[in-house]
Amino acid sequence: MGSPTSYDPHAIEARRQAAWRERGAARTPAVQDDLPHLYIKPSAPFTSGNVHIGHVRSYSIGDAYARFRRARGDQVLFNFGFDAFGLPAELGAIDRGIPPSEWVARCATHMTGQLQRLGFSFDWERTFLSSDPVMYRWSQWLFLTLLEAGLVYRGTGTVDWCDTCQTTLATIQVEDGLCWRCHNPVRLIERPTWYLRISAYVPENDRRLQERADSGKWDEVALASQRFVLGRVDGVEVELSAQDGTKLTVFTPHAEALEQARFVLISPKHPEIDAWADEPQVRERLEELRSGGLERSSRDAAKIPLVDTRRTLPAPAGGASLPVLISPGVDGRFGATAVFGVPEADRTDEVLAERIGALVSEAREGVPPSISGEQPHAKPEPRQAVRYKAEDFSISRQRSWGTPIPIVYCEEHGAVPLPKEQLPVALPLDITPTGTGNPLAELRSFVETTCPLCGGPAERETDTLDCHFDALWLWVPACVPPESREDSLEQILALPDLRHWLPSERVVAGSDSGNFVFDQRIVTKALRDIGPLAFLEDGEPFAGCLFHEMVISEGRKMSKHLGNVVDPDALVERYGADTVRLAVLYAARPQKTLNWSDSAVLRAHRFLTQVWEFTQTRLAAAQQEQGAGESQAAGADGEPIRDTSEHLRLKLAQWTEKGVEKITEDMEGLEMHSAVRNVMRLFDRIKDFEKRVLARQPALGAADDEALFAALSLLAQLLGPFAPHMAEELWISLGKDESAVQTPWPGVSLQEIAA
RNA sequence: GCCCGGGUGGCGGAACGGUAGACGCAAUCGACUUAAAAUCGAUGGCCAUGACGGCAAUUGUGGGUUCGACUCCCACCCCGGGCACCA
Numbered sequence A: 001m002g003s004p005t006s007y008d009p010h011a012i013e014a015r016r017q018a019a020w021r022e023r024g025a026a027r028t029p030a031v032q033d034d035l036p037h038l039y040i041k042p043s044a045p046f047t048s049g050n051v052h053i054g055h056v057r058s059y060s061i062g063d064a065y066a067r068f069r070r071a072r073g074d075q076v077l078f079n080f081g082f083d084a085f086g087l088p089a090e091l092g093a094i095d096r097g098i099p100p101s102e103w104v105a106r107c108a109t110h111m112t113g114q115l116q117r118l119g120f121s122f123d124w125e126r127t128f129l130s131s132d133p134v135m136y137r138w139s140q141w142l143f144l145t146l147l148e149a150g151l152v153y154r155g156t157g158t159v160d161w162c163d164t165c166q167t168t169l170a171t172i173q174v175e176d177g178l179c180w181r182c183h184n185p186v187r188l189i190e191r192p193t194w195y196l197r198i199s200a201y202v203p204e205n206d207r208r209l210q211e212r213a214d215s216g217k218w219d220e221v222a223l224a225s226q227r228f229v230l231g232r233v234d235g236v237e238v239e240l241s242a243q244d245g246t247k248l249t250v251f252t253p254h255a256e257a258l259e260q261a262r263f264v265l266i267s268p269k270h271p272e273i274d275a276w277a278d279e280p281q282v283r284e285r286l287e288e289l290r291s292g293g294l295e296r297s298s299r300d301a302a303k304i305p306l307v308d309t310r311r312t313l314p315a316p317a318g319g320a321s322l323p324v325l326i327s328p329g330v331d332g333r334f335g336a337t338a339v340f341g342v343p344e345a346d347r348t349d350e351v352l353a354e355r356i357g358a359l360v361s362e363a364r365e366g367v368p369p370s371i372s373g374e375q376p377h378a379k380p381e382p383r384q385a386v387r388y389k390a391e392d393f394s395i396s397r398q399r400s401w402g403t404p405i406p407i408v409y410c411e412e413h414g415a416v417p418l419p420k421e422q423l424p425v426a427l428p429l430d431i432t433p434t435g436t437g438n439p440l441a442e443l444r445s446f447v448e449t450t451c452p453l454c455g456g457p458a459e460r461e462t463d464t465l466d467c468h469f470d471a472l473w474l475w476v477p478a479c480v481p482p483e484s485r486e487d488s489l490e491q492i493l494a495l496p497d498l499r500h501w502l503p504s505e506r507v508v509a510g511s512d513s514g515n516f517v518f519d520q521r522i523v524t525k526a527l528r529d530i531g532p533l534a535f536l537e538d539g540e541p542f543a544g545c546l547f548h549e550m551v552i553s554e555g556r557k558m559s560k561h562l563g564n565v566v567d568p569d570a571l572v573e574r575y576g577a578d579t580v581r582l583a584v585l586y587a588a589r590p591q592k593t594l595n596w597s598d599s600a601v602l603r604a605h606r607f608l609t610q611v612w613e614f615t616q617t618r619l620a621a622a623q624q625e626q627g628a629g630e631s632q633a634a635g636a637d638g639e640p641i642r643d644t645s646e647h648l649r650l651k652l653a654q655w656t657e658k659g660v661e662k663i664t665e666d667m668e669g670l671e672m673h674s675a676v677r678n679v680m681r682l683f684d685r686i687k688d689f690e691k692r693v694l695a696r697q698p699a700l701g702a703a704d705d706e707a708l709f710a711a712l713s714l715l716a717q718l719l720g721p722f723a724p725h726m727a728e729e730l731w732i733s734l735g736k737d738e739s740a741v742q743t744p745w746p747g748v749s750l751q752e753i754a755a
Numbered sequence B: 001g002c003c004c005g006g007g008u009g010g011c012g013g014a015a016c017g018g019u020a021g022a023c024g025c026a027a028u029c030g031a032c033u034u035a036a037a038a039u040c041g042a043u044g045g046c047c048a049u050g051a052c053g054g055c056a057a058u059u060g061u062g063g064g065u066u067c068g069a070c071u072c073c074c075a076c077c078c079c080g081g082g083c084a085c086c087a
Helices: A009-023 A053-071 A087-096 A100-117 A133-148 A202-215 A220-230 A255-260 A280-290 A329-334 A347-363 A467-471 A489-493 A496-501 A511-530 A568-575 A577-587 A598-627 A646-668 A672-696 A702-719 A724-733 A750-754
Strands: A037-042 A075-078 A152-162 A167-169 A187-196 A232-241 A247-252 A263-266 A307-313 A322-326 A338-341 A383-388 A407-410 A414-417 A448-450 A457-460 A506-510 A545-548 A551-553 A594-596
Touching: A009 A100, A009 A577, A009 A724, A037 A053, A037 A496, A053 A075, A053 A506, A053 A545, A053 A551, A053 A568, A053 A577, A053 A646, A053 A672, A087 A100, A100 A568, A133 A152, A133 A414, A133 A467, A133 A489, A133 A511, A202 A220, A202 A383, A202 A511, A220 A511, A220 A545, A232 A255, A247 A255, A247 A263, A263 A329, A263 A347, A280 A307, A280 A322, A329 A338, A329 A347, A338 A347, A467 A511, A506 A511, A511 A545, A568 A577, A568 A598, A577 A594, A577 A598, A577 A672, A577 A724, A598 A672, A598 A702, A598 A724, A646 A672, A646 A702, A672 A702, A702 A724
Parallel strands: A037 A075, A037 A506, A247 A338, A263 A322, A506 A545, A551 A594
Antiparallel strands: A152 A167, A152 A187, A232 A247, A232 A383, A263 A338, A307 A322, A407 A414, A407 A457, A448 A457
């Protein structure tokens, strides 16, 4: 300890972080189109309280990539905004009995400190909270814009409701059918809600996905998640007419087994469902389904609800006509549509067929289904068809901590959107939610307003936007320079910055972000057609995408309950930020689940310690030689050392050249795990070189020293993206220029970086 | 139930059609130390030796393709994650 050659990460990291702040190392360069530039988009963290090891993984990957690109001379925008609205923040505030605004501010401060201690090179001047009015006015603007375009609409949805607490509950607030707070039974209610019509752009998202794949910048895991969200099912559809003339288009993925269709299932959300539920009994059961009475039952084919409409459709291939049943089981598999049940081709249908057999014969006793519909017409022609599971979703929540929806309800004019000039509708900040009631709706000063059309009394919408909706645009204001942040949205949309930075070159986020990315792709297409993002011709906000998997521990997801949580602060405290960052990169390739193991940290720490001490002791020795005025290294006998190891130096040069090549390739492909391993291997080679030279001669000659330090310099450069603090200190120790933004990548000159 | 990911030494994991177990952790022995920690070195199934070496098993299970399979194909078992108000 204390020796100049020993590795003291805390001192090094404090020094470097101060230097970075001083020179604004992570500041976004001003817009200059002629320079290569890119926007790397990390995920927007929830203001949940603490940075966890999953964040560390995510940002270590993104930061390594950002530093790599900067080191190669690219202009980089790398920053994020906190996703500050939402239930977790509200629950955190309830827990502490403070207003959510206070809680998220506290979280943001604390998490920013943690992230800075880890040395991530975000442009902090551009960081923001989505709960800031200057920011959430964007959500309100987006809401109104999409509403005008018919992409936001009002519908009904079902939610859990607690009669005792007089409030709606999220699924995570319902424990075994009881309210989390008062432990009384919960019931499902229907209430009006706002929907986002993503269905309008789902087919285009599908079409554009192949282009993403062809670009090579979309990782396989990311593509797979987009396909999963899309839920594309290929098959055929047939238009059938019932005896009374009611038509229904029925789909099946089993084109070849159309003749074996035995029944028709129709989703309760099917647009024409009412025509099929005309009998009072059927209607009643459909209502039960819709209000959720049956919906929370098992997804199991043996238990999923089935409602017999007591009607039939002719079979597509002739023969006995098919009973028509309503079942929510359709949605999860094919979306809100109607499908054939083909027991011989489909396992689920086989199970359903047995149940239907009993159901139908019971309900239709005396009316054998086989004679009711001999097909008099020509066979209907099946045609190719596609169905998507992705469907419109609810974007409003009965919560007091969220973006207020810019709608007022006027007795005369009904739901009236506010003019955009009146934005933002401010969220009152003096609310301290307790988990009961609806604080926003109870606040008369917020609710009471006037109708923008007639000036008469009106009430504000008291639902707020789901924070998923905020996330649809969080990547846009990230491109806005801080000084323009408060400008009008028209001004901001006219800035060259958006055109400059968008589309983002790469999203680096957890694989659970599939839905966000999908919906961001949808909204971009909508804004392209509406106008503001017309410059994104393909409607794609992200040119590339890397999804990393999560960090688990002891084979399980981390949870306080299991006691297997890994605390990044404790690791940083013990080993320093460089070690922790290196360890999470080293432990597994991004796309793989990282099963936490201390051995990776120990390995990373030992590696950094060795690199540091090896370099520093060699430097100290070389300086001592120079100080002694020796022009050449000397052996124990005082005889000058002859450089006899030319082939070893050559070999070292080859190794480093090969290593640089390989690591550069790894970094371009965001294979940080492989890059780190290759850096470690290179260090082994460097040590090996010295060892071999010393096996031949008593000490290193001048040319050997030169080769050694050249290799160590390269090593420092290659370490830059992973262990930036130590890399830069080594770089300085080796006599390089400290004024550079950071260690340049091998082969890149400082001029290129400073440009 | 459905969808996705995964099963390799005591442990984390390499290799992803060509010497399985790289690189580590833990362990044991040794060096340094008054001692401990840290660090460094050695060892890694069995047999044998001063040393070279020899022998056997082996990547969840069972099949298959192949000159050759952890790797590709089929079936199964087990584990983890997700499944529409966390988003």
